[in-house]
Amino acid sequence: MQPLSAMPAEPVLEVEELAVRFTRRGEQPTRAVDGVSFTVAPGETVGLVGESGCGKSVTSLAVMGLLPRRGVEVSGSVRFQGQELVGAPDATLRRLRGADMAMVFQDPLSSLNPTVPIGTQVTEVLLEHRDLSRKEATDEATGLLDKVGIPDPRRRLKEYPHQLSGGMRQRALIAMALACSPRLLIADEPTTALDVTIQAQILELLRELVVDTGTALVMITHDLGVVAGLCDRVHVMYAGKIIETADRHDLFARPRQPYTGGLLASVPRLDGGRGAPLTPIRGSARDTIPWAEGCAFAPRCDNAQDDCLTEVAGSTVSLEPDGPGRELRCRHPIQYPPSPAGATALGAAR
Amino acid sequence: MTAMGDVRRRRIDELAARAGAVPEGEGGVSLTRSAFRRLRRNPVAIIGAVIVVVFLVVAAFAPLLAPRDPLAQSLLSQIRPGFIPGAQEGFPLGVDNLGRDLLSRLIWGSRQSLMIGVISTVLGVAVGMALGVLAGGLGGWVDTVVMRFVDIVLSIPSLLMAISISVLLGQNQYALMIAIAVTQVPIFARLLRGSMLAQRNSDYALAATALGVKKGRIVFGHVLPNSLSPVIVQGTLSLATAIIEAAALSFLGLGDPDLARPEWGAMLANAQAFLSVRPELAVYPALCIIVVALGFTLLGESLREALDPKFRR
Numbered sequence: 001m002q003p004l005s006a007m008p009a010e011p012v013l014e015v016e017e018l019a020v021r022f023t024r025r026g027e028q029p030t031r032a033v034d035g036v037s038f039t040v041a042p043g044e045t046v047g048l049v050g051e052s053g054c055g056k057s058v059t060s061l062a063v064m065g066l067l068p069r070r071g072v073e074v075s076g077s078v079r080f081q082g083q084e085l086v087g088a089p090d091a092t093l094r095r096l097r098g099a100d101m102a103m104v105f106q107d108p109l110s111s112l113n114p115t116v117p118i119g120t121q122v123t124e125v126l127l128e129h130r131d132l133s134r135k136e137a138t139d140e141a142t143g144l145l146d147k148v149g150i151p152d153p154r155r156r157l158k159e160y161p162h163q164l165s166g167g168m169r170q171r172a173l174i175a176m177a178l179a180c181s182p183r184l185l186i187a188d189e190p191t192t193a194l195d196v197t198i199q200a201q202i203l204e205l206l207r208e209l210v211v212d213t214g215t216a217l218v219m220i221t222h223d224l225g226v227v228a229g230l231c232d233r234v235h236v237m238y239a240g241k242i243i244e245t246a247d248r249h250d251l252f253a254r255p256r257q258p259y260t261g262g263l264l265a266s267v268p269r270l271d272g273g274r275g276a277p278l279t280p281i282r283g284s285a286r287d288t289i290p291w292a293e294g295c296a297f298a299p300r301c302d303n304a305q306d307d308c309l310t311e312v313a314g315s316t317v318s319l320e321p322d323g324p325g326r327e328l329r330c331r332h333p334i335q336y337p338p339s340p341a342g343a344t345a346l347g348a349a350r
Numbered sequence: 351m352t353a354m355g356d357v358r359r360r361r362i363d364e365l366a367a368r369a370g371a372v373p374e375g376e377g378g379v380s381l382t383r384s385a386f387r388r389l390r391r392n393p394v395a396i397i398g399a400v401i402v403v404v405f406l407v408v409a410a411f412a413p414l415l416a417p418r419d420p421l422a423q424s425l426l427s428q429i430r431p432g433f434i435p436g437a438q439e440g441f442p443l444g445v446d447n448l449g450r451d452l453l454s455r456l457i458w459g460s461r462q463s464l465m466i467g468v469i470s471t472v473l474g475v476a477v478g479m480a481l482g483v484l485a486g487g488l489g490g491w492v493d494t495v496v497m498r499f500v501d502i503v504l505s506i507p508s509l510l511m512a513i514s515i516s517v518l519l520g521q522n523q524y525a526l527m528i529a530i531a532v533t534q535v536p537i538f539a540r541l542l543r544g545s546m547l548a549q550r551n552s553d554y555a556l557a558a559t560a561l562g563v564k565k566g567r568i569v570f571g572h573v574l575p576n577s578l579s580p581v582i583v584q585g586t587l588s589l590a591t592a593i594i595e596a597a598a599l600s601f602l603g604l605g606d607p608d609l610a611r612p613e614w615g616a617m618l619a620n621a622q623a624f625l626s627v628r629p630e631l632a633v634y635p636a637l638c639i640i641v642v643a644l645g646f647t648l649l650g651e652s653l654r655e656a657l658d659p660k661f662r663r
Contacts, residue, residue, distance in 0.1 A: 102560065105557055110552065
């Protein structure tokens with residue numbers, strides 16, 4: 001585990017008050033992302049965690065400038081190495097994508113073109129961004145596949161996606177993303193479509209590559225195991241907003257937001273004993289109220305009290321500093337006794 | 351203990367190596383190739399292909415296969431008002447009202463019918479695909495303009511359209527081909543556009559965009575190759591329609607002005623007057639049209655099955 005302290009002044013990515021609204025004629029616009037701010041330093045791994053529909057994938061697409069223009073309003077600021085990306089022309093974004101910032105998607109099978117051999121798809125990226133001959137690109141692609149642990153890369157280059165296993169395909173996609181040594185890699189649930197043993201391999205591969213190349217990694221996931229294994233800092237999202245930010249260790253030891261606590265309590269634990277019941281969070285992601293009316297999580301929250309609603313409190317629930325390196329959006333967080341005993345966290349969450 | 355562990359480990363490695371070795375030779379198996387393999391295992395596809403190939407061979411080698419000159423008149427002494435001689439030695443299917451050998455005319459007729467069908471379909475596919483790529487690739491207002499135009503063409507009944515065009519262009523074979531092609535254009539334009547739109551929203555198109563691949567390259571390198579299979583299928587099926595339509599138009603007298611030249615549709619029209627005397631004159635050309643159309647349809651349907659991932663077993 002690398003130390004968190006060595007953080008250079010200039011972050012690779014600065015996201016400030018990013019908001020994404022989906023507008024439809026004759027309908028209320030949907031706020032998918034609502035004022036999200038975070039920064040990523042070089043070599044740092046940042047996790048964006050939350051359940052389906054909380055806006056984490058939309059955040060990543062907005063950062064990459066991949067959202068369609070029609071029916072989507074993006075506001076706020078995304079600065080990549082100091083360059084503003086919100087509203088940047090397509091040509092600028094295209095030059096950055098694949099070269100300086102890259103993305104790995106959830107489903108490795110559908111993310112590869114089924115009619116084109118793997119090799120062509122890898123060399124395509126190289127030819128697009130680097131001044132290479134076809135021959136050089138093929139050699140480079142062979143090296144890349146080898147680097148991500150695909151055996152017999154020369155032969156694999158000629159094969160089609162359906163001939164590769166799921167883990168192999170995700171490795172190929174990672175190779176494509178890393179082809180031009182980007183400064184920032186966004187991985188959108190890269191292990192969700194894979195089985196558990198392969199998941200561990202892919203995570204290990206990502207970790208190695210990040211350490212080797214100093215690439216900043218934004219890990220989007222709903223899997224707290226992934227967070228525990230990989231991320232330096234974690235942002236928990238709910239209904240389009242960040243509700244808790246913490247160092248990995250702090251987050252697992254002492255979750256403050258009841259939602260984070262609930263997430264941790266609903267993960268099966270090997271040390272929990274046989275038959276130990278899981279504690280799911282009540283309701284579903286649809287049982288939420290707009291942030292303008294209070295805390296969106298309040299309808300599902302065990303700690304919720306009257307002042308979680310703005311009508312009562314008279315002000316919105318805002319993200320505020322909560323101790324060193326932590327931020328929290330909650331009026332009634334989980335409290336801990338002075339002695340730092342991590343085990344109590346789960347008890348308190350229930 | 352360690353020795354035994356070593357042995358076991360070696361054994362496991364051996365098994366793993368064997369399991370990992372892919373029996374196929376070098377290189378990949380493309381989807382096209384595996385589709386072709388599936389096609390060959392499908393009896394329906396074989397039947398369709400055999401029918402199509404037989405007719406293509408007959409059309410190609412008509413001069414060698416036809417037992418007689420399709421224009422030569424014989425047995426004229428036997429033909430009287432109200433009587434046309436049937437099959438007899440040297441004339442396995444009999445003769446028509448002018449004493450021309452029916453079998454030879456059918457064989458020569460396959461040339462005309464298939465040629466009109468194939469050329470008009472190729473024409474229709476080419477123009478339709480060009481419009482489809484334009485609409486599906488560029489999107490925006492180009493898409494709207496092209497699609498409105500296509501909708502207008504599509505709203506006119508195809509036979510009516512074909513008749514109007516052949517009337518407009520004069521009565522000849524080329525007008526016939528163009529007329530049929532025009533009715534096919536909107537089908538292919540819509541099909542390709544729709545399938546390209548679906549593919550443009552696919553994950554791999556997004557993934558390619560996320561890696562900075564240029565839009566043109568995504569459209570032609572990724573989206574188009576994945577959008578072709580419905581067009582291939584429809585193209586095969588359209589050959590059947592085109593042949594039927596060609597026959598229908600020449601039946602209506604809009605085809606070849608040279609009435610002596612054998613063509614199934616024209617033969618059918620000619621046989622009309624003698625239906626009560628010698629129904630075979632109509633039955634045989636009709637059968638030819640039906641069987642060819644069936645052949646192309648069977649082939650098209652099994653192509654659809656072979657190319658559609660949902661049908662894969």
